[in-house]
Amino acid sequence: MSAYHPLSAEEAIQLARSIPGRFPEHAELECREIGDGNLNLVFHVTAKNTADSIIIKQAVPYAKVVGESWPLSLDRARIERLALETEHKICPELVPEVYGYSDELAYTVMEDLSEYTIMRRGLIEGQAYPKFAEHIGEFLARTLFYTSDLGMNQQEKKVLAGQFVNPDLCKITEDLIFEDPYRKSDNNNYSEAIEDEAEVLRSDTELHFEVTLLRHKFLTQAQALLHGDLHTGSIFVKPDSTKVIDPEFAFFGPMGFDIGAVIGNLLLNYASQIGWSSDEQTRAAREARLIEMARGVWTHFESGFRLLWNEGLQDEMSRTAGYQDYYISQILKDTAGFAGCKMIRRIVGLSHVADIDTIPGDKGREAAQRKALAIGKSLVRHHRSIQSIDDIVTLVEQASQGNEVSI
Amino acid sequence: MSAYHPLSAEEAIQLARSIPGRFPEHAELECREIGDGNLNLVFHVTAKNTADSIIIKQAVPYAKVVGESWPLSLDRARIERLALETEHKICPELVPEVYGYSDELAYTVMEDLSEYTIMRRGLIEGQAYPKFAEHIGEFLARTLFYTSDLGMNQQEKKVLAGQFVNPDLCKITEDLIFEDPYRKSDNNNYSEAIEDEAEVLRSDTELHFEVTLLRHKFLTQAQALLHGDLHTGSIFVKPDSTKVIDPEFAFFGPMGFDIGAVIGNLLLNYASQIGWSSDEQTRAAREARLIEMARGVWTHFESGFRLLWNEGLQDEMSRTAGYQDYYISQILKDTAGFAGCKMIRRIVGLSHVADIDTIPGDKGREAAQRKALAIGKSLVRHHRSIQSIDDIVTLVEQASQGNEVSI
The missing domain is CATH 3.30.200.20 (Phosphorylase Kinase; domain 1)
Incomplete structure (x- = not known):
């Protein structure tokens, strides 16, 4: 017993x-x-x-x-x-x-981290976290590098991965992120107002193809120990400090899944700005700040990861000329694709984000939902051809403009 | 105790x-x-x-x-x-x-399989195994499909993969196949006559790049339960029956590694033909037969795998239009790359194959070694652009001709 x-x-x-x-x-x-x-x-x-x-x-x-x-x-x-x-x-x-x-x-x-604020709440209140991108970039660079075949003994990594077999919680991700939004499912949860969007998600087979590639990576690529659920509700912040909590979804998966989770959640807050009744100037400033945070998460991750690679590489073959650039370009593509998947599921899937759900006006909320879906779909659809973080920013801005609804 | x-x-x-x-x-x-x-x-x-x-x-x-x-x-x-x-x-x-x-x-x-012959020995003796491609194609299609996320419950797969954490034997593969042939190592083992070839393997950074991509797949891609060492010495044959033995290298890895092992070892025997003192006609017939066996391994695998996919798919998202073709095209590329790696290491690395090592004449043996290396390097170098099994056959034939030495 x-x-x-x-x-x-x-x-x-x-x-x-x-x-x-x-x-x-x-x-x-x-x-x-x-x-x-x-x-x-x-x-x-x-x-x-x-x-x-x-x-x-x-x-x-x-x-x-x-x-x-x-x-x-x-x-x-x-x-x-x-x-x-x-x-x-x-x-x-x-x-x-x-x-x-x-x-x-x-x-x-x-x-005890009681003196910290949950980052999602802080973002909804319009707080700036000027150190956040640097901190989370460092978290991502260090945890992903040092638990990968690049930064840890490759035999010890296999044993560690065996301790992170996590079928129950991976199943939640596999269903709620990579499957339910693309079919009729009792788990889905969205208002009638965006039924047209939900229908497009169910019928767009080109989008399904890209999602299925990302799903396959999630299912098979044991690249590094992931947090596995790194949204802004799993991050505690103070002006000068950041703490990552709640890694119960941890398992060995593709690095871009964690980075994409952070960026996707920043972009959900970015998409929500259209729905909050702030003046034009405040809104524009917040949007610009969120884009720069998203960009900063990637650039801090990338510079930190390259530094660790150059100084602490365990794997001799990975010193091959061109391999570091190639490896990081693949992580970027994955990051964009997973960010997009995470945005889509937060609009039509089971579990939403307060950034958008707590927008008081129906029209504003709907506009934010449509904007988030436009960005998410664009990132998923184009993820394999993305070459730089600037490409991601361009896709976000284009998708935002093309679908912006005046409220 | x-x-x-x-x-x-x-x-x-x-x-x-x-x-x-x-x-x-x-x-x-x-x-x-x-x-x-x-x-x-x-x-x-x-x-x-x-x-x-x-x-x-x-x-x-x-x-x-x-x-x-x-x-x-x-x-x-x-x-x-x-x-x-x-x-x-x-x-x-x-x-x-x-x-x-x-x-x-x-x-x-x-x-007990005492009445069977080890396939490598049979091939060296010039035996034909007309059922082999069909049998091993079925083995590959069924074992790889039914232990992948396509053909088994995805949560049970994770638990099964946890039981196949195999650091010791994977380490042997990582070192002997994906690293030692490309650097100076006490593990390497080749005659002075091909020192020029060994030097090229050590200095060719474009080749290293491709090997490193394949190595990364081996290290991270838990696609299906692999046999892990599926050369012709791990296969017992009778005219009407085939048995696969010795899966102590088993772990969850990329499907192409097993298929590539079979094809690479058939191609090693193909490359050895130049060194045996058979008449022209016998040699040409054996070479043609070996190429057809290699082709047949792929085509039987592919048709079997597609049939299982169409009839037994567990994963809904994988029904997406175009995904099956894409998935199989990736396996083919991996198959070519891993086949090439396996050929190279059997010439300059620690562990050789009797097909080539037992060739009695030094010149014939050297010619076979150079031919095997030419084929292996070509498959590794071009693996990412291969589109069909015909492409592989073309690469093999071109590499053979370009490097054929009259003896």
Whole structure:
């Protein structure tokens, strides 16, 4: 019989107390469950008279999504914890520290980041994060390089990949991102107003072809350890600091999937600007800033990745002239394609983004949805011919103009 | 403490007797160790007065190659056994049956194939195997399709792939096929007569680029369960039957690697013909037959794979128009590239083929070596632009003519 049971607040406090060095010996501890109740319990344990605190995150054996309950393996807690540990070793400043865990009880005790804001919320409020592109570019460059055949021992990589076999959570991505938006599915979720767009997504076989290529990469290409769900809701920010959380979708996949997730989510916020009632000037400034953030994510990733390659390459054959350029050009193409897939699914698929869904006016929301779809489709459709980040920006701007609706 | 120890002949007999239904109850059993002593012990257990017999194959914890001893994980016995079981379920006629095993003692009890000939030996003797292309094409089509995301449940595939993490044996391939031939290495092994060829292999950076692309696919693309070492020494033949053995290199990799192994080894025998003292007519007939065998391996694979795809596809998105053609065209390109890599390494790398090494005359052997290298390099160099099996045949014939040396 498994010892698994959902922790009580009292147990969470005992657990917190057992972690060495986290709290003064006789501190009075308080515990609040702050999870959204969908996938995990999240206990916030604080000391009464000091600033000491920790988070205990415990997986529950189901996911509640739009009222439905999906069974989900508790093994995802092990995978998330192992991903946090692996990423923290590579990027200590950018990933919360793990203080303790139990695979059996499916919990992880970790650094409290309560003073951070969820990036998606900050972007919706119109905040600027001038350090974000640099930070996330570094996270991407370092985690992807050091878990690939370029930056780690190739035999150890195979063993590590074996520890990240993650069928349950990959299945969610395979269905919700790479399949449901392109067919009739009970999982899809969009308003009647954009039924015409949904119909085009279902019938456009040229688009399906490109999506199927990207899906095949997701299914087969074990290039590096991915976060696997790197949207702006998985990133905590402060003006001077960035932390990447929630890697429960981690597995060995194509690098462009993580980079595309970040850029796709920035572009979803970009597409949402048309729907918010800001003045023209503010809107133009925010749009320009978001484009530059997206560009910056790529350029910081690329420069960091090239530096690591030039200084830390483990693989002799990869020193071959021209190979680095070729390799990075492939990542860019994948990045564009995956960014596009992620934008499309957030409009017609099961799970949306608040950037667009919380736009108060129906017309503004619809305009943002159409704009996001236009950008997403363009990125997917053209991803294999993209040569530079400027090409991506051009596609985004052209798709935006061609489909911009005055509101 | 591990219970592992090398089995004695007496233990092998006891073991054989314990397998239900294999021998009559009071049969007198005899045992002969028939392994080549490099990687495995192979016990042939036979009953004295009947035709009943079995094979017990036991891994030893090292590999003896050219006098050196490499430590090798005993886990390869588990991988080989699991691969045999997986392949046998998919192709019962084409793979020996497993009767029993112990992962701890690293042995597998299996069907005896003593009445078969090793295909490489048969080819060297000039035998024709008119059923071979059809049989191996079926093996390739079925094993590759049914262990890919096309033909098996995609979540079960991930779990199965986790059971085939095979770092030790993949390392041998990564070094001996994709690296050593292109640099100075103590592992390399060739005569001074072809030092000029070896030097070209080391300095040709355009060739290195193509090899590095293929190496990257080998390292990262978990497309299907591969045999992993499908040369003509891993295939047993009779006029009417073919059996694939020795899948200890099995792992999830790019499909073209297995198909390329078969075709590359047929082409090595093709290249060897120039060195054997047969008359012109015999030689021309054998060469033509080998080219047709290589062509037939591909065409039987392709037609079988398309049939399985059309009838048994598990993946909805893969029904997209044009995707099947695209997918198969990619396999063909990979097949050509991997075939080329395998030819090159058998000439200058550690491990050679008897087809060429046993040619008695130095000049004939050298001519065959140069011809094999010319074909191998051409296939690697042009693999990404190959569109059909005819393109491969054309490249082979052109490379052969351009480098043919009269002897």
